[in-house]
Amino acid sequence: MKCAGKIDVRDVDESSINIDPIQAGGRLTPEAMKAVIAYGDGYSVCDQCRKPFRLDQIRTPPVDIFHRELAAFVNMDVARVVPGARRGFQAVADTYVQKGDPVLITALSHYTEVLSIEANGGIIREIPKDENNIITADAAAAKIEEVQREFSRPIPLLFIDHFDYQYGNRHQVQEIIRVARQYDIPVLYNGAYTVGILPVDGKELGADFVVGSGHKSMAAPAPSGVLATSSERAAEVFRTTAARADVTGRTFGVKEVGLMGCTLMGVTLIGMMASFPRVQERVKHWDKELSNGNVVVEALRSIQGTKIQSEYPRNHTLTRVDTIGSFDKVAQSHKKRGFFFSNSLKDRGITGIIPGATKVWKYNTYGLTQKQAKYLASSLIEVAEENGIPVNR
Numbered sequence: 001m002k003c004a005g006k007i008d009v010r011d012v013d014e015s016s017i018n019i020d021p022i023q024a025g026g027r028l029t030p031e032a033m034k035a036v037i038a039y040g041d042g043y044s045v046c047d048q049c050r051k052p053f054r055l056d057q058i059r060t061p062p063v064d065i066f067h068r069e070l071a072a073f074v075n076m077d078v079a080r081v082v083p084g085a086r087r088g089f090q091a092v093a094d095t096y097v098q099k100g101d102p103v104l105i106t107a108l109s110h111y112t113e114v115l116s117i118e119a120n121g122g123i124i125r126e127i128p129k130d131e132n133n134i135i136t137a138d139a140a141a142a143k144i145e146e147v148q149r150e151f152s153r154p155i156p157l158l159f160i161d162h163f164d165y166q167y168g169n170r171h172q173v174q175e176i177i178r179v180a181r182q183y184d185i186p187v188l189y190n191g192a193y194t195v196g197i198l199p200v201d202g203k204e205l206g207a208d209f210v211v212g213s214g215h216k217s218m219a220a221p222a223p224s225g226v227l228a229t230s231s232e233r234a235a236e237v238f239r240t241t242a243a244r245a246d247v248t249g250r251t252f253g254v255k256e257v258g259l260m261g262c263t264l265m266g267v268t269l270i271g272m273m274a275s276f277p278r279v280q281e282r283v284k285h286w287d288k289e290l291s292n293g294n295v296v297v298e299a300l301r302s303i304q305g306t307k308i309q310s311e312y313p314r315n316h317t318l319t320r321v322d323t324i325g326s327f328d329k330v331a332q333s334h335k336k337r338g339f340f341f342s343n344s345l346k347d348r349g350i351t352g353i354i355p356g357a358t359k360v361w362k363y364n365t366y367g368l369t370q371k372q373a374k375y376l377a378s379s380l381i382e383v384a385e386e387n388g389i390p391v392n393r
Protein backbone atom coordinates (compact mmCIF):
# COMPACT_ATOMS: atom_id res chain seq x y z
CA MET A 1 0.00 0.00 0.00
CA LYS A 2 1.26 3.49 -0.84
CA CYS A 3 0.55 6.91 0.63
CA ALA A 4 1.32 8.47 -2.73
CA GLY A 5 3.67 7.68 -5.60
CA LYS A 6 6.59 5.67 -4.27
CA ILE A 7 5.96 6.52 -0.63
CA ASP A 8 5.04 3.40 1.30
CA VAL A 9 2.46 3.40 4.05
CA ARG A 10 4.35 3.26 7.36
CA ASP A 11 2.81 1.00 9.95
CA VAL A 12 5.82 -0.05 12.03
CA ASP A 13 4.30 1.02 15.31
CA GLU A 14 0.87 -0.44 14.54
CA SER A 15 2.10 -3.79 13.25
CA SER A 16 5.10 -4.47 15.48
CA ILE A 17 6.73 -4.07 18.83
CA ASN A 18 9.20 -1.33 17.98
CA ILE A 19 12.23 -1.08 20.27
CA ASP A 20 14.20 1.44 18.22
CA PRO A 21 16.01 3.50 20.88
CA ILE A 22 15.21 6.88 19.34
CA GLN A 23 11.61 6.17 18.37
CA ALA A 24 10.05 4.75 21.52
CA GLY A 25 9.23 8.01 23.32
CA GLY A 26 8.22 9.96 20.25
CA ARG A 27 5.48 7.62 19.05
CA LEU A 28 2.34 9.71 18.62
CA THR A 29 -0.72 9.39 20.79
CA PRO A 30 -4.06 8.87 19.01
CA GLU A 31 -4.92 12.44 19.98
CA ALA A 32 -1.81 13.75 18.24
CA MET A 33 -2.56 11.69 15.12
CA LYS A 34 -5.98 13.28 14.81
CA ALA A 35 -4.67 16.76 15.50
CA VAL A 36 -1.86 16.58 12.97
CA ILE A 37 -4.25 15.61 10.20
CA ALA A 38 -6.39 18.65 10.94
CA TYR A 39 -3.37 20.96 11.22
CA GLY A 40 -1.25 19.60 8.37
CA ASP A 41 -1.46 22.71 6.26
CA GLY A 42 1.33 25.27 6.43
CA TYR A 43 1.07 27.97 9.11
CA SER A 44 -2.12 26.32 10.34
CA VAL A 45 -1.78 27.62 13.91
CA CYS A 46 -1.68 31.17 12.56
CA ASP A 47 -5.42 31.38 11.74
CA GLN A 48 -6.15 33.38 14.86
CA CYS A 49 -2.78 35.01 15.42
CA ARG A 50 -3.36 38.57 16.61
CA LYS A 51 -1.22 41.34 18.02
CA PRO A 52 1.58 41.15 19.15
CA PHE A 53 1.96 38.45 16.48
CA ARG A 54 4.06 35.90 18.23
CA LEU A 55 3.55 32.15 18.45
CA ASP A 56 3.58 31.88 22.24
CA GLN A 57 0.83 34.52 22.48
CA ILE A 58 -1.74 32.75 20.27
CA ARG A 59 -4.92 32.12 22.26
CA THR A 60 -6.88 29.98 19.77
CA PRO A 61 -5.88 27.19 19.82
CA PRO A 62 -4.54 27.75 23.38
CA VAL A 63 -0.85 27.96 22.46
CA ASP A 64 -0.29 30.61 25.15
CA ILE A 65 -1.57 28.36 27.93
CA PHE A 66 0.47 25.46 26.56
CA HIS A 67 3.65 27.52 26.88
CA ARG A 68 2.94 28.26 30.53
CA GLU A 69 2.12 24.61 31.19
CA LEU A 70 5.32 23.53 29.49
CA ALA A 71 7.42 25.76 31.75
CA ALA A 72 5.60 24.40 34.81
CA PHE A 73 6.02 20.84 33.56
CA VAL A 74 9.82 21.09 33.90
CA ASN A 75 9.56 23.58 36.78
CA MET A 76 11.22 26.50 35.03
CA ASP A 77 9.98 30.08 34.55
CA VAL A 78 9.68 30.53 30.78
CA ALA A 79 9.38 28.02 27.94
CA ARG A 80 9.45 28.16 24.18
CA VAL A 81 8.91 25.44 21.62
CA VAL A 82 11.83 24.78 19.29
CA PRO A 83 12.37 22.57 16.23
CA GLY A 84 14.19 19.82 18.14
CA ALA A 85 16.39 19.77 21.21
CA ARG A 86 19.30 20.73 18.96
CA ARG A 87 17.68 24.07 18.15
CA GLY A 88 17.37 24.68 21.85
CA PHE A 89 21.11 24.08 22.23
CA GLN A 90 21.69 26.40 19.31
CA ALA A 91 19.62 29.26 20.75
CA VAL A 92 21.54 29.01 24.03
CA ALA A 93 24.99 28.63 22.46
CA ASP A 94 24.30 31.53 20.07
CA THR A 95 23.57 33.69 23.10
CA TYR A 96 26.52 32.80 25.32
CA VAL A 97 29.37 31.30 23.26
CA GLN A 98 31.86 33.51 21.47
CA LYS A 99 34.83 32.66 19.31
CA GLY A 100 37.60 31.10 21.35
CA ASP A 101 35.47 30.40 24.44
CA PRO A 102 35.97 27.03 26.11
CA VAL A 103 32.67 25.16 26.45
CA LEU A 104 32.19 22.04 28.55
CA ILE A 105 30.39 18.96 27.37
CA THR A 106 30.94 15.35 28.46
CA ALA A 107 32.53 12.26 27.00
CA LEU A 108 28.99 10.97 26.37
CA SER A 109 27.49 14.16 24.95
CA HIS A 110 25.34 14.20 21.85
CA TYR A 111 26.89 15.52 18.63
CA THR A 112 24.30 18.28 18.29
CA GLU A 113 25.76 19.97 21.37
CA VAL A 114 29.14 19.97 19.64
CA LEU A 115 27.69 21.54 16.50
CA SER A 116 26.00 24.32 18.46
CA ILE A 117 29.36 25.21 20.02
CA GLU A 118 31.34 24.81 16.82
CA ALA A 119 28.98 27.11 14.92
CA ASN A 120 29.92 29.88 17.34
CA GLY A 121 33.67 29.25 17.27
CA GLY A 122 33.68 27.76 20.77
CA ILE A 123 36.31 25.26 21.83
CA ILE A 124 35.09 21.85 23.00
CA ARG A 125 36.34 20.48 26.28
CA GLU A 126 34.98 17.15 27.53
CA ILE A 127 34.42 16.01 31.09
CA PRO A 128 35.67 12.40 31.00
CA LYS A 129 33.54 9.43 32.04
CA ASP A 130 34.66 7.10 34.79
CA GLU A 131 35.32 3.35 34.46
CA ASN A 132 31.58 2.69 34.82
CA ASN A 133 30.68 5.12 32.03
CA ILE A 134 29.30 7.68 34.49
CA ILE A 135 29.98 11.41 34.46
CA THR A 136 30.71 12.36 38.05
CA ALA A 137 30.75 15.69 39.86
CA ASP A 138 34.39 15.06 40.81
CA ALA A 139 35.33 14.70 37.15
CA ALA A 140 33.42 17.89 36.36
CA ALA A 141 35.21 19.84 39.10
CA ALA A 142 38.61 18.59 37.95
CA LYS A 143 37.87 19.48 34.34
CA ILE A 144 36.65 22.96 35.23
CA GLU A 145 39.89 23.58 37.13
CA GLU A 146 41.94 22.27 34.22
CA VAL A 147 40.10 24.38 31.63
CA GLN A 148 40.38 27.48 33.79
CA ARG A 149 44.16 27.01 33.89
CA GLU A 150 44.29 26.43 30.14
CA PHE A 151 42.15 29.43 29.16
CA SER A 152 42.37 32.93 30.52
CA ARG A 153 38.66 33.54 29.97
CA PRO A 154 35.50 32.30 31.65
CA ILE A 155 33.63 29.15 30.63
CA PRO A 156 30.31 30.51 29.31
CA LEU A 157 28.36 27.23 29.25
CA LEU A 158 28.31 23.61 30.41
CA PHE A 159 26.09 20.96 28.82
CA ILE A 160 25.06 17.92 30.81
CA ASP A 161 22.91 15.07 29.52
CA HIS A 162 20.88 13.54 32.35
CA PHE A 163 20.82 10.17 30.58
CA ASP A 164 23.21 9.74 27.67
CA TYR A 165 22.20 8.32 24.30
CA GLN A 166 24.90 5.63 24.23
CA TYR A 167 24.34 3.71 27.45
CA GLY A 168 21.21 5.30 28.85
CA ASN A 169 23.24 5.79 32.04
CA ARG A 170 22.23 8.28 34.70
CA HIS A 171 24.83 10.93 35.41
CA GLN A 172 25.40 13.07 38.51
CA VAL A 173 23.44 15.99 37.13
CA GLN A 174 22.37 17.72 40.31
CA GLU A 175 25.85 17.47 41.82
CA ILE A 176 27.51 18.63 38.60
CA ILE A 177 25.22 21.65 38.44
CA ARG A 178 26.10 22.48 42.04
CA VAL A 179 29.79 22.40 41.17
CA ALA A 180 29.26 24.55 38.06
CA ARG A 181 27.37 27.12 40.15
CA GLN A 182 30.38 27.54 42.41
CA TYR A 183 32.31 28.65 39.32
CA ASP A 184 29.42 30.77 37.95
CA ILE A 185 29.09 28.59 34.87
CA PRO A 186 25.57 28.49 33.38
CA VAL A 187 24.31 24.94 32.85
CA LEU A 188 22.15 23.53 30.08
CA TYR A 189 20.36 20.38 31.20
CA ASN A 190 19.85 18.10 28.20
CA GLY A 191 16.64 16.18 28.79
CA ALA A 192 16.32 14.60 25.35
CA TYR A 193 15.84 11.23 27.08
CA THR A 194 13.95 12.51 30.12
CA VAL A 195 11.55 15.40 29.48
CA GLY A 196 8.24 13.72 28.61
CA ILE A 197 9.04 10.28 29.97
CA LEU A 198 10.06 10.87 33.57
CA PRO A 199 9.58 13.77 35.99
CA VAL A 200 12.06 16.64 35.52
CA ASP A 201 12.37 19.49 38.02
CA GLY A 202 14.67 22.15 36.60
CA LYS A 203 14.64 24.33 39.72
CA GLU A 204 15.50 21.46 42.03
CA LEU A 205 18.33 20.48 39.72
CA GLY A 206 19.48 24.09 39.63
CA ALA A 207 19.62 24.27 35.84
CA ASP A 208 19.68 27.54 33.92
CA PHE A 209 18.23 25.87 30.83
CA VAL A 210 16.18 22.71 30.38
CA VAL A 211 15.97 21.30 26.88
CA GLY A 212 13.69 18.48 25.78
CA SER A 213 12.93 16.75 22.50
CA GLY A 214 9.32 16.53 21.33
CA HIS A 215 9.93 13.79 18.79
CA LYS A 216 12.20 11.76 21.05
CA SER A 217 10.35 11.85 24.32
CA MET A 218 7.10 13.84 24.14
CA ALA A 219 4.99 11.83 21.69
CA ALA A 220 5.22 14.63 19.13
CA PRO A 221 6.05 14.91 15.43
CA ALA A 222 9.53 15.97 14.29
CA PRO A 223 11.08 18.45 14.54
CA SER A 224 9.82 19.61 17.91
CA GLY A 225 11.17 20.30 21.36
CA VAL A 226 11.22 22.64 24.30
CA LEU A 227 13.69 25.16 25.66
CA ALA A 228 12.83 26.31 29.18
CA THR A 229 14.81 28.79 31.24
CA SER A 230 14.94 30.65 34.51
CA SER A 231 13.43 34.16 34.32
CA GLU A 232 16.91 35.66 34.61
CA ARG A 233 18.17 33.75 31.55
CA ALA A 234 14.94 34.24 29.60
CA ALA A 235 15.67 37.90 29.07
CA GLU A 236 18.96 36.93 27.40
CA VAL A 237 18.02 33.86 25.37
CA PHE A 238 14.59 35.16 24.38
CA ARG A 239 15.72 38.75 23.72
CA THR A 240 13.48 40.60 21.27
CA THR A 241 14.52 42.40 18.12
CA ALA A 242 15.81 45.95 18.37
CA ALA A 243 16.57 46.33 14.66
CA ARG A 244 15.36 49.26 12.58
CA ALA A 245 15.61 49.10 8.79
CA ASP A 246 17.29 52.11 7.26
CA VAL A 247 15.17 52.78 4.17
CA THR A 248 11.72 51.96 5.47
CA GLY A 249 12.31 52.66 9.14
CA ARG A 250 10.57 49.39 9.93
CA THR A 251 10.85 47.75 13.33
CA PHE A 252 9.85 44.21 14.08
CA GLY A 253 7.83 44.14 17.26
CA VAL A 254 8.46 41.45 19.84
CA LYS A 255 9.97 38.79 17.60
CA GLU A 256 12.65 36.82 19.43
CA VAL A 257 16.02 36.99 17.68
CA GLY A 258 17.45 33.72 18.97
CA LEU A 259 14.41 31.78 17.81
CA MET A 260 14.14 33.49 14.42
CA GLY A 261 10.72 34.78 15.43
CA CYS A 262 8.19 31.98 15.40
CA THR A 263 9.26 28.34 15.49
CA LEU A 264 6.65 25.56 15.24
CA MET A 265 3.73 26.85 13.19
CA GLY A 266 1.63 23.79 12.45
CA VAL A 267 1.61 20.00 12.90
CA THR A 268 4.60 19.90 15.19
CA LEU A 269 3.20 22.27 17.78
CA ILE A 270 -0.32 20.87 17.56
CA GLY A 271 1.04 17.34 17.89
CA MET A 272 2.96 18.31 21.02
CA MET A 273 -0.09 20.03 22.46
CA ALA A 274 -2.47 17.18 21.67
CA SER A 275 -0.19 14.61 23.34
CA PHE A 276 0.62 16.81 26.32
CA PRO A 277 -2.13 15.71 28.74
CA ARG A 278 -1.05 12.08 28.30
CA VAL A 279 2.61 13.05 28.56
CA GLN A 280 1.95 14.88 31.83
CA GLU A 281 0.30 11.73 33.12
CA ARG A 282 2.78 9.20 31.82
CA VAL A 283 5.82 10.68 33.55
CA LYS A 284 4.23 9.57 36.83
CA HIS A 285 4.58 5.94 35.80
CA TRP A 286 8.31 5.76 35.14
CA ASP A 287 8.66 3.01 37.76
CA LYS A 288 6.39 0.79 35.67
CA GLU A 289 8.52 1.47 32.59
CA LEU A 290 11.64 0.48 34.53
CA SER A 291 10.11 -2.74 35.78
CA ASN A 292 9.03 -3.68 32.26
CA GLY A 293 12.55 -2.87 31.10
CA ASN A 294 13.98 -5.14 33.78
CA VAL A 295 12.03 -8.11 32.46
CA VAL A 296 13.96 -7.77 29.18
CA VAL A 297 17.31 -7.01 30.84
CA GLU A 298 17.04 -10.14 32.96
CA ALA A 299 16.16 -12.25 29.93
CA LEU A 300 19.26 -10.97 28.13
CA ARG A 301 21.43 -11.61 31.18
CA SER A 302 20.20 -15.20 31.29
CA ILE A 303 21.55 -15.81 27.77
CA GLN A 304 25.10 -17.06 28.26
CA GLY A 305 27.82 -14.79 26.89
CA THR A 306 25.56 -11.70 26.91
CA LYS A 307 26.64 -8.61 28.82
CA ILE A 308 24.62 -5.54 29.73
CA GLN A 309 27.01 -2.67 28.96
CA SER A 310 24.78 -0.03 30.52
CA GLU A 311 24.83 0.55 34.26
CA TYR A 312 23.12 -2.22 36.16
CA PRO A 313 20.57 -2.27 37.72
CA ARG A 314 19.02 -0.06 35.07
CA ASN A 315 17.73 3.44 35.69
CA HIS A 316 16.47 3.88 32.13
CA THR A 317 14.68 1.87 29.45
CA LEU A 318 17.39 2.59 26.85
CA THR A 319 19.96 -0.16 27.21
CA ARG A 320 23.18 -1.12 25.46
CA VAL A 321 24.00 -4.79 25.27
CA ASP A 322 27.02 -6.79 24.17
CA THR A 323 26.15 -10.09 22.48
CA ILE A 324 29.61 -10.84 21.05
CA GLY A 325 29.72 -13.95 23.26
CA SER A 326 26.24 -15.13 22.27
CA PHE A 327 24.32 -14.05 19.15
CA ASP A 328 27.47 -12.92 17.35
CA LYS A 329 29.03 -16.38 17.77
CA VAL A 330 26.04 -17.83 15.95
CA ALA A 331 26.32 -15.15 13.25
CA GLN A 332 29.87 -16.29 12.41
CA SER A 333 28.63 -19.54 10.89
CA HIS A 334 24.97 -18.78 10.13
CA LYS A 335 24.03 -18.68 6.44
CA LYS A 336 22.27 -15.36 7.00
CA ARG A 337 25.24 -14.01 9.02
CA GLY A 338 24.15 -11.36 11.52
CA PHE A 339 20.79 -10.98 9.85
CA PHE A 340 19.59 -14.21 11.43
CA PHE A 341 19.05 -12.27 14.66
CA SER A 342 17.08 -9.28 13.38
CA ASN A 343 15.15 -11.60 11.02
CA SER A 344 14.23 -13.99 13.84
CA LEU A 345 12.92 -11.07 15.86
CA LYS A 346 11.12 -9.67 12.86
CA ASP A 347 9.40 -13.03 12.34
CA ARG A 348 8.10 -12.56 15.88
CA GLY A 349 6.86 -9.05 15.17
CA ILE A 350 9.74 -7.22 16.85
CA THR A 351 11.54 -4.37 15.04
CA GLY A 352 13.89 -1.51 15.79
CA ILE A 353 17.24 -3.27 16.21
CA ILE A 354 19.76 -2.43 13.50
CA PRO A 355 19.48 -5.25 10.90
CA GLY A 356 22.56 -7.45 10.96
CA ALA A 357 23.88 -6.15 14.31
CA THR A 358 24.93 -8.93 16.68
CA LYS A 359 27.90 -7.42 18.50
CA VAL A 360 26.89 -4.32 20.46
CA TRP A 361 23.44 -2.87 20.05
CA LYS A 362 20.85 -0.74 21.79
CA TYR A 363 17.14 -1.02 22.37
CA ASN A 364 14.48 0.87 24.27
CA THR A 365 11.48 -0.74 25.93
CA TYR A 366 9.78 2.57 26.70
CA GLY A 367 6.01 2.39 26.19
CA LEU A 368 5.71 -1.40 26.02
CA THR A 369 2.97 -3.01 28.06
CA GLN A 370 4.04 -5.63 30.58
CA LYS A 371 2.68 -8.29 28.25
CA GLN A 372 4.75 -6.97 25.36
CA ALA A 373 7.87 -6.78 27.56
CA LYS A 374 7.40 -10.41 28.59
CA TYR A 375 6.85 -11.41 24.98
CA LEU A 376 10.04 -9.60 23.94
CA ALA A 377 11.95 -11.29 26.77
CA SER A 378 10.74 -14.78 25.87
CA SER A 379 11.37 -14.13 22.17
CA LEU A 380 15.03 -13.28 22.87
CA ILE A 381 15.40 -16.45 24.90
CA GLU A 382 13.71 -18.51 22.19
CA VAL A 383 16.03 -17.15 19.49
CA ALA A 384 19.02 -18.00 21.70
CA GLU A 385 17.84 -21.55 22.39
CA GLU A 386 16.90 -22.22 18.77
CA ASN A 387 20.48 -21.43 17.86
CA GLY A 388 22.08 -23.52 20.56
CA ILE A 389 23.08 -20.73 22.93
CA PRO A 390 22.78 -21.92 26.55
CA VAL A 391 20.27 -20.05 28.73
CA ASN A 392 20.42 -20.02 32.53
CA ARG A 393 16.78 -20.54 33.37
Ligand SMILES: *Cc1c(COP(=O)(O)O)cnc(C)c1O
Nearest residue numbers: 084085086110161165192213225
Ligand atom coordinates in the same frame (compact mmCIF):
# COMPACT_ATOMS: atom_id res chain seq x y z
C1 LIG B 1 18.33 12.68 20.36
C2 LIG B 1 19.22 13.51 21.20
C3 LIG B 1 19.43 14.86 20.89
C4 LIG B 1 18.84 15.52 19.68
O1 LIG B 1 17.48 15.74 19.85
P1 LIG B 1 16.64 16.44 18.68
O2 LIG B 1 15.33 16.75 19.33
O3 LIG B 1 16.52 15.45 17.55
O4 LIG B 1 17.38 17.66 18.25
C5 LIG B 1 20.23 15.59 21.74
N1 LIG B 1 20.79 15.05 22.82
C6 LIG B 1 20.61 13.76 23.15
C7 LIG B 1 21.25 13.22 24.38
C8 LIG B 1 19.83 12.95 22.35
O5 LIG B 1 19.67 11.67 22.69
